[in-house]
Amino acid sequence: MNDIKLVESNEQPMKNHLLSSHERIRSIYWAIELELRGWDIRSAFVGGTVSAIVYVTFLKYISDRRDQLGLQVSDLYRYDALLNLYPNVVNQQELCEYLDDVERQLGLSQRLLQNFVLDIKSPNLDTKFLNALHIANELDFRSNDIAQIEIEELVRIVEKVIESEGKVSGLVYTPWAISTLMSEICQIKDGMSVYDPCAGCGLSLIQAIRGKDVSVFAQEQNMHIAAILEMLLIMTGVRKGAVRCDDSIWHPLTQTFNQKFDCVISEPPYMRPETSYRMSIDKNLIGQVLYYPDQKIEDTWIFIRHIVASLKENGKAAVLVPMSMLTREGSAAVSRKKLIADGYIDSVIELPANAFSNRNMKTSILILRKERPIHNIYMLDLSRGLWDEKCKTGKDGIAEITEMVLNRKIVTGASDIVETEEIVQNAYQLGVSRYVPQEIDVEQFLADSVKLYRTADKLEAKFERLCREFKEAMDDYNGYCNERKSK
Known part of the structure; x- marks a missing residue:
C-alpha cells in the first residue's frame, strides 16, 4: 500500500491550510471538467468526461510519483515534457506504448490501460486534451499530504460528473x-x-x-x-x-x-x-x-x-x-x-x-x-x-x-x-x-388528521366558490349569446 497519509492536527492553521487546499484542488478539477466536457470527448472516451478526467490525472500522478512507484521511463513522458511535446512529438499512440510499459512495471498483466488509450479516437481531441493537461499541471502528487487530498477531490468530482451526466456516461456510483x-x-x-x-x-x-x-x-x-x-x-x-x-x-x-x-x-x-x-x-x-x-x-x-x-x-x-x-x-x-x-x-x-x-x-x-x-x-x-x-x-x-x-x-x-x-x-x-412494523404516534396521528380535515374543508369551500363563479360566468356568456342572436 502506498504511504499516502493525511496528517491530522488540532492546530487551526493546519485546518485552514487543508481547507484551502481542498477548495483550490476542487477548482482545478472543475476547470478540467469544463475544458473536457462536450460531445467530442464522449465520442472519444467510453465513460465520457469521467474517463478523460481520470486519464489526465493519472498521467500527472505517475509522472509525479514515478520514483515512489519504481518506474523507469523515458524523460519524454515527464509531465512538464508532455506539455511541450504533445501532440506533435508525443501523441496518443506514444502514450499508449508508455502506459503499456507502466502496466508491465507495476506487474499488471491485462494491458487495460494500453487498450483504453488505443480506443481513444477523435479528430478534435488534441486541443482540448492539451488544455486539460496544462490545467492538471497545477496538481502536485509529490507531497503525501496534498496527494491524499487530490485523490479525495478526484473521487468527489467523478461522483458529481456521473450524477450530472446520468446514463450518458454509462457509469454509476454508490454514495x-x-x-x-x-x-x-x-x-x-x-x-x-x-x-x-x-x-x-x-x-x-x-x-x-x-x-x-x-x-x-x-x-x-x-x-x-x-x-x-x-x-x-x-x-x-x-x-x-x-x-x-x-x-x-x-x-x-x-x-x-x-x-x-x-x-x-x-x-x-x-x-x-x-x-x-x-x-x-x-x-x-x-x-x-x-x-x-x-x-x-x-x-x-x-x-x-x-x-x-x-x-x-x-x-x-x-x-x-x-x-x-x-x-x-x-x-x-x-x-x-x-x-x-x-x-x-x-x-x-x-x-x-x-x-x-x-x-x-x-x-x-x-x-x-x-x-x-x-x-x-x-x-x-x-x-x-x-x-x-x-x-x-x-x-x-x-x-x-x-x-x-x-x-x-x-x-x-x-x-x-x-x-x-x-x-x-x-x-x-x-x-x-x-x-418491523412501524409504530404509530397516536398524538401526532390525531394532530395530522385534524390538519388534514381542516385543509380538506378549506379546499371544499374553495371548490364551491369556484363552481359558483363558473356558473355565473356561464350565465353571463349564455345571456350575451342570446342577446346577439336576437339582434
Whole structure:
C-alpha cells in the first residue's frame, strides 16, 4: 500500500491550510471538467468526461510519483515534457506504448490501460486534451499530504460528473455514506483480501478500502470501465491484488487465483432473470457458485451465490440489492430459502429512497457471513428517519449505525431480530417492513388528521366558490349569446 497519509492536527492553521487546499484542488478539477466536457470527448472516451478526467490525472500522478512507484521511463513522458511535446512529438499512440510499459512495471498483466488509450479516437481531441493537461499541471502528487487530498477531490468530482451526466456516461456510483457503512460493518482491517466481482469504475470499492493496507481483487466486464477502475485503484495506493476485465460468473477470480477472500463489497448488476446466463453452467465452475447444479441460473441471485462461495470460512460480505430481490417469488425465493437454511444471511438493512441521488428504486444492504450458521436475521429499517438523523453527523452517524448492526441492537419501530421459523412462515420474504412494523404516534396521528380535515374543508369551500363563479360566468356568456342572436 502506498504511504499516502493525511496528517491530522488540532492546530487551526493546519485546518485552514487543508481547507484551502481542498477548495483550490476542487477548482482545478472543475476547470478540467469544463475544458473536457462536450460531445467530442464522449465520442472519444467510453465513460465520457469521467474517463478523460481520470486519464489526465493519472498521467500527472505517475509522472509525479514515478520514483515512489519504481518506474523507469523515458524523460519524454515527464509531465512538464508532455506539455511541450504533445501532440506533435508525443501523441496518443506514444502514450499508449508508455502506459503499456507502466502496466508491465507495476506487474499488471491485462494491458487495460494500453487498450483504453488505443480506443481513444477523435479528430478534435488534441486541443482540448492539451488544455486539460496544462490545467492538471497545477496538481502536485509529490507531497503525501496534498496527494491524499487530490485523490479525495478526484473521487468527489467523478461522483458529481456521473450524477450530472446520468446514463450518458454509462457509469454509476454508490454514495460515500453507504460505501463506508458497508465497509465498517464488514470490519475491513489491514492485511485482509477484499473482492468485488462487479466493481464498475470502483468508487464504492475505493471508499471501502481507503486508508487500509489490503489486497484488492476486482473484476469488471467493460474494458474501458475496468481501465478507469485500475487507474483509480493505483492512485488510491493499492499495490496488492489484481484487476481483471471479464465475466465474474464464467471466469471468477476465485478460480483464476485459486483463493477465497476475507471480505466482499459489491453491487451486482440489476438484470432480468434468465436473460444472460444459460439454464446451467459448466461443471468446472462447481464450487465457484453455491447450489450448483440443482437450480436455475438467475442473473442477479447467481452473483449472491458466487459471493458467498467466494468467502473464506470466516469471511463477510456486504451486498447492495434491489428490494425486489428480497421479495420476488420463483427461483429468487428458492435462492433465499437455501441461503437462509444454510445460515448465511446475517442482516438485512433497508435504505431510504433519498440515500441515492442517482436512482429511485428501493435498495437494501444484505450482510452475508460464513463464520457460523445463523438461525435468525437482524432486520433494520433506515427508511424511517434513522438514516437522515444519524448521517447528518457524518462519520459519527455511520459509526452509530454500524454499532447497531454489529451488536444487533433492537430499536422499537426500526429494528428487530427475526427467527428463521417466522421467515419460513412468510415464504422466505426478506422485506424489512414485513417484520418491523412501524409504530404509530397516536398524538401526532390525531394532530395530522385534524390538519388534514381542516385543509380538506378549506379546499371544499374553495371548490364551491369556484363552481359558483363558473356558473355565473356561464350565465353571463349564455345571456350575451342570446342577446346577439336576437339582434
